[in-house]
Amino acid sequence: MLVEDDEVDAMTVRRALKELHVGNPMVQAENGEEALSYLRQPGQVMPCIILLDLNMPVMGGIEFLQVAKHDAALKRIPVVVLTTSDEQQDKVASFDLGVAGYIRKPVDYKQFVEAVRAIDTYWTLSELSQ
Amino acid sequence: MLITDSSGRIVLANTPAEALFGYTRAELLALSVESLIPPRFRATHVTRRQDYTAHPGSRVMGSGVELYGLRKDGGEFAADVSLSPLEGGYVLATVHDITRRKRAEEALAEQSARLAAIVETAVDAIITIDERGTIDSFNPAAERLFGYGRDEVLGRNVSQLMPSPYREAHDGYLEHYLATGEKRIIGLGREVVAQRKDGSTFPIELAVSEMRVGSRRLFTGLVHDISLRKQTEERQARLIHELESANEELKNFAYVVSHDLKAPLRAIGSLADWISTDQSEKLDAEGKEHLRLLIQRTRRMDSLIDGILQYSRVGRVREAVVAVDVNEIVQEALAMLAPPPQIRVEVAPDLPTVRAERTRILQVFQNLLSNAIKYLDKPEGLIRVGCVDHDQEWEFSVSDNGQGIETRHFKRIFQLFQTLAPKDRVESTGVGLSLVKKIVEMYGGRVWIESQPGAGSTFFFTLPRSGTTQQEQRN
Numbered sequence: 001m002l003v004e005d006d007e008v009d010a011m012t013v014r015r016a017l018k019e020l021h022v023g024n025p026m027v028q029a030e031n032g033e034e035a036l037s038y039l040r041q042p043g044q045v046m047p048c049i050i051l052l053d054l055n056m057p058v059m060g061g062i063e064f065l066q067v068a069k070h071d072a073a074l075k076r077i078p079v080v081v082l083t084t085s086d087e088q089q090d091k092v093a094s095f096d097l098g099v100a101g102y103i104r105k106p107v108d109y110k111q112f113v114e115a116v117r118a119i120d121t122y123w124t125l126s127e128l129s130q
Numbered sequence: 131m132l133i134t135d136s137s138g139r140i141v142l143a144n145t146p147a148e149a150l151f152g153y154t155r156a157e158l159l160a161l162s163v164e165s166l167i168p169p170r171f172r173a174t175h176v177t178r179r180q181d182y183t184a185h186p187g188s189r190v191m192g193s194g195v196e197l198y199g200l201r202k203d204g205g206e207f208a209a210d211v212s213l214s215p216l217e218g219g220y221v222l223a224t225v226h227d228i229t230r231r232k233r234a235e236e237a238l239a240e241q242s243a244r245l246a247a248i249v250e251t252a253v254d255a256i257i258t259i260d261e262r263g264t265i266d267s268f269n270p271a272a273e274r275l276f277g278y279g280r281d282e283v284l285g286r287n288v289s290q291l292m293p294s295p296y297r298e299a300h301d302g303y304l305e306h307y308l309a310t311g312e313k314r315i316i317g318l319g320r321e322v323v324a325q326r327k328d329g330s331t332f333p334i335e336l337a338v339s340e341m342r343v344g345s346r347r348l349f350t351g352l353v354h355d356i357s358l359r360k361q362t363e364e365r366q367a368r369l370i371h372e373l374e375s376a377n378e379e380l381k382n383f384a385y386v387v388s389h390d391l392k393a394p395l396r397a398i399g400s401l402a403d404w405i406s407t408d409q410s411e412k413l414d415a416e417g418k419e420h421l422r423l424l425i426q427r428t429r430r431m432d433s434l435i436d437g438i439l440q441y442s443r444v445g446r447v448r449e450a451v452v453a454v455d456v457n458e459i460v461q462e463a464l465a466m467l468a469p470p471p472q473i474r475v476e477v478a479p480d481l482p483t484v485r486a487e488r489t490r491i492l493q494v495f496q497n498l499l500s501n502a503i504k505y506l507d508k509p510e511g512l513i514r515v516g517c518v519d520h521d522q523e524w525e526f527s528v529s530d531n532g533q534g535i536e537t538r539h540f541k542r543i544f545q546l547f548q549t550l551a552p553k554d555r556v557e558s559t560g561v562g563l564s565l566v567k568k569i570v571e572m573y574g575g576r577v578w579i580e581s582q583p584g585a586g587s588t589f590f591f592t593l594p595r596s597g598t599t600q601q602e603q604r605n
Binding site: 006008009011012015084086087088105106107108109110112 | 392393395396397399400401403404425428429432439447
């Protein structure tokens with residue numbers, strides 16, 4: 001699942017996944033609130049990973065984490081923050097809320113692909129709780 | 131002492147009278163009393179003497195009549211004369227030379243006049259009150275300041291010059307002071323508020339002194355109008371506040387702008403990349419070159435924005451101030467920069483330990499060393515890091531044998547985004563040295579350069595030793 005409001009950033013992630021031949025389906029939510037209501041639909045299949053932007057309208061990434069990480073049904077889904085912010089306080093807040101990783105969006109597309117590749121490689125190998 | 135008959139002839143004179151007027155007794159006995167008076171008073175004296183003969187009575191000394199005596203040598207003296215009628219129309223006159231008393235009185239009068247003139251012409255208002263708070267004197271400056279004429283306030287309570295609630299409380303203050311001697315203003319002076327006749331109030335500096343005149347206790351208030359000073363102070367405070375908020379805004383502005391510029395920039399970079407990949411067959415060589423330049427410029431703008439972010443973070447984001455071992459910092463910076471093998475780096479042993487934010491000190495050395503490496507044009511490069519221990523401060527230096535910088539550029543290189551080489555030749559944002567300057571100056575130090583074009587440059591910077599200790603240096 002991708003929680004991202006910027007269309008081109010979402011396209012970038014999709015394109016990178018395609019380029020890396022990652023076949024998993026990906027759903028996109030445009031902000032934290034939309035993501036929560038999607039995840040809380042009855043009988044919903046949980047995503048194996050959430051890529052989360054921090055600066056979003058309506059409900060930002062940190063607020064989303066504050067809710068999701070206190071929800072027994074959602075708190076074990078690994079969340080990787082994918083953001084522009086290099087602020088120390090954002091990093092600290094994210095890890096305090098139990099994120100699995102924190103990656104800054106590179107301006108260079110090729111580096112962006114590398115970042116997505118690293119995420120894919122790690123989460124292909126890592127065991128999940130389900 | 132003289133005795134005259136009813137016609138004014140002197141019939142008896144004692145020895146002090148001889149001395150006083152300078153005549154012998156024989157001479158005196160041949161004179162009329164008018165001969166002992168200056169000619170200008172003689173006519174009146176005759177009339178007054180005749181009145182006295184008609185209605186005799188005792189006249190005591192100092193009863194207010196100003197008289198003068200005339201000596202044989204023509205000299206005059208102020209005299210006090212008392213008269214007692216004797217039997218047979220004779221009159222006993224006792225004459226005192228009061229010249230000395232007169233002079234003392236005159237001196238006193240002059241002194242009071244001088245004091246009065248000071249009070250009258252003083253720039254500050256001077257008001258005296260008695261122990262009941264009644265206004266005893268009110269100088270012209272007080273009239274101007276309070277808008278009251280002297281006649282309107284003399285004899286009135288001083289509390290009318292104060293606004294509520296001080297007005298109502300003043301009698302109480304005064305009573306409290308008289309009863310206990312506990313001082314609030316008297317002898318101390320402080321800033322209070324006063325009220326003009328028209329009801330408007332203004333800030334004053336009030337100094338009150340106490341004095342005793344005979345059995346009376348008087349209080350003198352010296353009132354200095356400080357409206358202007360207060361206004362200036364308020365204006366200053368307002369300006370400082372505006373400056374602070376403008377500065378705060380600027381700091382946030384730099385951060386927000388840089389942050390928000392990143393997202394669209396990233397989109398431009400990605401889209402350009404996809405066009406050059408996806409449309410590769412449709413693009414000719416020139417089109418591909420343009421896209422390559424576009425992507426390269428996107429990266430450059432990204433570094434610029436990172437630079438602004440870094441620059442704006444200094445002073446905005448505070449890290450803990452810790453003991454920072456500069457030996458470690460220099461090694462860490464060198465490890466990050468990995469200078470090529472043809473460049474030798476000599477680091478002086480025993481660099482000190484300073485108290486600062488670790489990241490900032492690392493940034494300073496990283497930027498200075500990175501510049502030294504980047505602009506080294508010699509086949510055998512040499513970079514030296516040193517430190518001189520001055521009394522008040524440490525003076526660090528990073529020198530190289532690189533291309534050097536002309537004196538006319540010394541100022542420019544420390545300005546934000548200023549570079550000397552075209553950006554296509556050496557990738558540089560022009561942030562490094564301005565960041566160094568900002569950090570060093572934030573710690574109260576200075577930064578400067580000495581250089582010889584072609585032979586190399588030395589960058590110096592100081593850090594105050596306050597906040598760094600010898601103890602930590604040894605540890």
